[in-house]
Amino acid sequence: MTNNLHSTPNVAASTSITPDQLRRRIAAALARVRAMDTKELWDEILNGGGDCQMDSKETEVVISILEHEFHRELAKVEDLEPEQMTTLTAVTDLIMAQI
Amino acid sequence: MEHMGTAISGDNVSVSWLNALELLLREDRDVVNLAVSIRNSLEEDPRIRAILDRFIASRRADGSVEPVSTVANTIFPSALYIPRLGSRARSHLYEMSEIGRPVSRRRNRFGTYFERLVAWPLEKETLNQLERTVTRIRGLLARGRKTDNSLELGVFDPRDDEELTHAKFCSVVGIPAGARQPNHGISLSQSHQFESHGR
Numbered sequence: 001m002t003n004n005l006h007s008t009p010n011v012a013a014s015t016s017i018t019p020d021q022l023r024r025r026i027a028a029a030l031a032r033v034r035a036m037d038t039k040e041l042w043d044e045i046l047n048g049g050g051d052c053q054m055d056s057k058e059t060e061v062v063i064s065i066l067e068h069e070f071h072r073e074l075a076k077v078e079d080l081e082p083e084q085m086t087t088l089t090a091v092t093d094l095i096m097a098q099i
Numbered sequence: 100m101e102h103m104g105t106a107i108s109g110d111n112v113s114v115s116w117l118n119a120l121e122l123l124l125r126e127d128r129d130v131v132n133l134a135v136s137i138r139n140s141l142e143e144d145p146r147i148r149a150i151l152d153r154f155i156a157s158r159r160a161d162g163s164v165e166p167v168s169t170v171a172n173t174i175f176p177s178a179l180y181i182p183r184l185g186s187r188a189r190s191h192l193y194e195m196s197e198i199g200r201p202v203s204r205r206r207n208r209f210g211t212y213f214e215r216l217v218a219w220p221l222e223k224e225t226l227n228q229l230e231r232t233v234t235r236i237r238g239l240l241a242r243g244r245k246t247d248n249s250l251e252l253g254v255f256d257p258r259d260d261e262e263l264t265h266a267k268f269c270s271v272v273g274i275p276a277g278a279r280q281p282n283h284g285i286s287l288s289q290s291h292q293f294e295s296h297g298r
Contacts, residue, residue: 033195035181055178056169061199077205082169
C-alpha cells in the first residue's frame with residue numbers, strides 16, 4: 001500500500017494564510033478522508049451553518065495531511081484530546097495557533 | 100486452581116458490556132480469562148451508552164478515563180471505513196489509517212489495537228492481519244465452510260507490552276465464521292493467575 005500524501009497540492013509553509021483559507025484547506029483534506037468531492041463537502045458545511053462535526057480519527061488524518069503540506073508539526077499531544085477535535089472550527093483554531 | 104475462565108454473552112454490545120461489568124463488580128477482583136461474546140456486535144443500546152457517556156464525562160477532567168468513542172476508535176476507526184466505496188472501502192480504510200498514524204502515535208505511544216490489526220510490525224515491512232483474515236473468511240464462505248480455527252488476529256506484542264505491566268490486554272480477536280450471524284464477534288481479555296506448586 002502506498003501512503004500517497006502527495007495527492008493534495010503541496011503548499012509552502014506560510015504564516016500569511018487566513019483562517020478562511022485554512023478552513024478551506026482543512027475541508028479539502030476532510031473531503032479526501034470522506035472520499036467525497038471537496039465542493040460537495042464545502043456546500044454541506046455552508047448549509048450546516050459554516051461548521052461540521054469531525055470524528056477524532058478523521059481529524060488525525062486531516063492534521064497529518066496538513067502537516068505534510070505545511071512541513072511542520074501542527075498539533076502537540078496535549079492538543080489531541082478527543083473533545084478538542086470535534087468540529088471544523090475547533091480544528092481550524094488549533095492549527096491556526098500553530099502557523 | 101479456581102477456574103480457567105469465564106464466559107459472558109449478551110444480545111448486543113451494550114448488554115454484553117453491562118453483563119461483564121456486573122460480573123466484575125460481583126467478583127470485586129480481576130477475572131481470569133474473561134471471554135465476552137456479542138450476538139449482534141453492530142447493535143448498541145443508546146440508553147446504556149448515554150448513561151456511560153455521562154458517567155465518563157463527569158470524570159474526564161483529570162484525563163484518567165477516555166470517552167467510549169475514543170476507545171472504540173482504537174479498536175476500529177469506523178469513520179475511516181466508507182461502505183459506499185464498495186470494493187475500495189478496505190483499501191481506503193488502510194490508506195487513511197496509515198496517513199493518520201504519525202499523529203495518532205502522539206497520543207498512543209505503543210500504537211492502537213487497530214494499528215496492530217492492519218500493520219503488525221515485521222522486520223522490514225508490516226503485516227495486514229485484518230485483510231488476510233477477511234480474504235480467508237471470503238475463501239471459506241466461497242467453499243461452503245462455516246468453521247475454521249485460524250481466524251484470529253493478535254494484538255499483544257511482547258516487544259512493547261512487557262513495559263505495560265499494569266495494563267490488561269485483549270490479545271486475540273476471534274471471528275467465528277460458523278456463527279449464525281456474520282457480525283458475531285468474540286474478544287478474549289486475558290489476565291493470568293499464578294499458582295505456587297511447592298518449593
